[in-house]
Every structure is written in C-alpha cells, then in structure tokens.
Amino acid sequence: MKTSIQVDTATFRGKARAYVDQKVAPAFVDAINVAANAAKAAVVEAMPKYLDRPNPFTLQGVQVLPAVVGATGPKAGALVRIQRDQAEYLQYQVYGGDRGPGDVATTSEGPIVPGADATLDAYGNMPDGYISQAMMDPDVAWVTLKEGEPPALIRDRGGHMEILALIVHEIHYEARFPFLDIVTQAAAAALLGAFGAAVTYRGRL
Incomplete structure (x- = not known):
C-alpha cells in the first residue's frame, strides 16, 4: 500500500x-x-x-x-x-585628547578655566555670562601675569588681587x-x- x-x-x-x-x-x-x-x-x-x-x-x-x-x-x-x-x-x-585655541568654548589663545576666586555654580562651572558680567566691574580686567603666558581675569580689591578666570594654552583630557x-x-x-x-x-x- x-x-x-x-x-x-x-x-x-x-x-x-x-x-x-x-x-x-x-x-x-x-x-x-x-x-x-x-x-x-x-x-x-x-x-x-x-x-x-x-x-x-x-x-x-x-x-x-x-x-x-x-x-x-x-x-x-x-x-x-x-x-x-x-x-x-x-x-x-x-x-581623551587636547582642547586648545579655536576649539569649542575657547578663545584664540586657549580655553578659559575658573580662577581660584571664581564664583562657581552647583556643578563646579562658571555660570553662563560670568565673564561678561565680571567685566562690567571697573576693577576687573584681563592682565598678563607672566610673560609668554595667556592673561588672567583679575579683580583689584585695593591691594588684594582676586583671580576670577585664567586662559590656558590647552587642556589635556x-x-x-x-x-x-x-x-x-x-x-x-x-x-x-x-x-x-x-x-x-x-x-x-
């Protein structure tokens, strides 16, 4: 069958x-x-x-x-x-890598980093507009502290100098x-x- x-x-x-x-x-x-x-x-x-x-x-x-x-x-x-x-x-x-002049959030001389006397937000950063607001103070100016190095943002407190921000050549990560x-x-x-x-x-x- x-x-x-x-x-x-x-x-x-x-x-x-x-x-x-x-x-x-x-x-x-x-x-x-x-x-x-x-x-x-x-x-x-x-x-x-x-x-x-x-x-x-x-x-x-x-x-x-x-x-x-x-x-x-x-x-x-x-x-x-x-x-x-x-x-x-x-x-x-x-x-990783290096962030230098011309990269994001930098100047023509290099990145801006907080100085020892900077006001920082809760996340450890300079608040938005911090530099421009500081520059409105007549006692604040960019000053070259060392020949050959980028300038620092300084506030003159009448004999006492506050470092608000620094420009560095580059930051390595x-x-x-x-x-x-x-x-x-x-x-x-x-x-x-x-x-x-x-x-x-x-x-x-």
Missing part, C-alpha cells in the same frame, strides 16, 4: 512570510528599541559615576534614534548617541567615560528578554 502526501508549499511559504513580516519583524524592532532605551538609561545613570557633577544639560544629551519598520522590512538598528552640543564637550571624556561599553552591555542584557516579550505581544494582535 502506498500513501501519497502532498503539501502546498507555496501557501505555507506565503503564510510563513506573512507571519515574519507582520509579527516577527515588528517584534524585532520593538525589542531593539527597548534595548536602545535601556542603554540610554544606563548611560545617564553612569554619568555621575564617571563625570564630575554632570549638569542637566549634559544628562539630557543622550538620545535614541529608534529602529523602524519600513516598506521593505525592518531597518534593524537603533542609534544611541550624544547630541551634537553635548558631544562637543563629552568627546574629550570619551576619547584622559578618556574616562566608557560610553561604548555602557551602551553595548546594557543593550545586550536587555535585548533577549525584550524580544521574547515583543514576540508574545505581537502574537496576540
């Missing part, structure tokens, strides 16, 4: 493809975005550990560009990045914020569980 079994493979392939397109691909994108947002949260959480009193501007600089499902399938990738304005500063914490490691580890830890949850959720739709 012979038995013949016929399978409509074309129909099966069509249904399988539809399931992947309608359920699995969106679930994969959902999982990638969950993992990306977990990585973003990990970066923000780690900033106070590696950086000296990061201010709200810095903490708000972490951004996720989400993965999306396009007309031809998923663009299987989300981007976790530091936004441009914050990256101009944080690049030195991530990669050592890499100390492991941005890539934090993102990679947090995303990997979240991805598998997020994918399982996303497949379950999409399967119910």
